[in-house]
Amino acid sequence: MSSETAIAQVANYIRESRATVAFTGAGISTPSGIPDFRSPTSGLWENVNPMAVASLFGFRQNPRAFYDWVFPLAQKTLAAQPNAAHLALARLEIVAHLIAVITQNIDMLHQRAGSSQVYELHGHFREATCTHCFTTYPGLPLLEQFLTDSKVPRCPRCGGVIKPNVILYGEQLPLQVLRAAQDVARRADLMVIIGSSLEVAPASDIPIIATRSGAKLVIINLEPTDFDQRADVVIHEDAAVVLPEILHYLESTP
Ligand code: NAD
Numbered sequence: 001m002s003s004e005t006a007i008a009q010v011a012n013y014i015r016e017s018r019a020t021v022a023f024t025g026a027g028i029s030t031p032s033g034i035p036d037f038r039s040p041t042s043g044l045w046e047n048v049n050p051m052a053v054a055s056l057f058g059f060r061q062n063p064r065a066f067y068d069w070v071f072p073l074a075q076k077t078l079a080a081q082p083n084a085a086h087l088a089l090a091r092l093e094i095v096a097h098l099i100a101v102i103t104q105n106i107d108m109l110h111q112r113a114g115s116s117q118v119y120e121l122h123g124h125f126r127e128a129t130c131t132h133c134f135t136t137y138p139g140l141p142l143l144e145q146f147l148t149d150s151k152v153p154r155c156p157r158c159g160g161v162i163k164p165n166v167i168l169y170g171e172q173l174p175l176q177v178l179r180a181a182q183d184v185a186r187r188a189d190l191m192v193i194i195g196s197s198l199e200v201a202p203a204s205d206i207p208i209i210a211t212r213s214g215a216k217l218v219i220i221n222l223e224p225t226d227f228d229q230r231a232d233v234v235i236h237e238d239a240a241v242v243l244p245e246i247l248h249y250l251e252s253t254p
Helices: 003-016 056-061 063-079 084-095 109-113 139-149 175-187 205-212 239-252
Strands: 020-024 098-103 118-120 123-130 136-138 162-166 190-194 216-220 233-235
Touching (some): 003 239, 020 175, 020 205, 063 139, 118 175, 175 205
Parallel strands (some): 098 118
Antiparallel strands (some): 123 136
């Protein structure tokens, strides 16, 4: 299928859909300057053992290693702006029946683009929690402070190490968010996957829930995924180019 045909096909699916759900991953935010985890040149996992730095166990053993690793991601996240793909999804809430965005991202760019129904499966940087006394704090001032002084944030109450409310390996997904995301996936008649390798479970079960409930599946991702075979349309191009084209087709054709 040519790229133009695929774009028209997806636009028509969205036009006919009564309940479209977007499922997004780190790839939707690379055009905003935030590297993903698995693209060959992203560098986030280079020279790093994910289980050592980005697992709950690793964090408890050595929070400094986690904070050193997360530094460039936090820096780029705080500097990032929503891109054309985030903005197109927000617009699809208004001009079509996009009922929700389920995201694995922690960067908060969907909300900043204007999406109102966002399910953050892997948490976010807005809040942080003391790992000792469990007091919660606004996350962004803590991150800004950390980017200035590079010190591991400590709880003013008890001195415990503070962890951003992002989900690490070995940590439960927020149950209420997961359940709500599974519910909207069941209601979807169209799921559009954008910028995800679909290699992180249980998040990657969400598209399976949608297709089992009868939803059509569209994948917009630079690299092939293991789900490509199951999809009705696959587009291996930049989401920040393709999504505005789909939106334009939808808005300019009867
Ligand atoms: P991933 O890194 O495993 O996969 C990203 C996919 O996006 C790749 O297959 C890549 O080909 C594709 N991609 C990259 N740029 C793209 C573009 N412009 N257009 C279309 N596709 C593009 O990401 P994942 O599946 O989300 O899983 C990784 C985990 O990393 C998630 O748990 C997520 O929480 C976390 N993460 C989040 C951020 C963020 O919040 N922005 C950034 C890095 C990692």
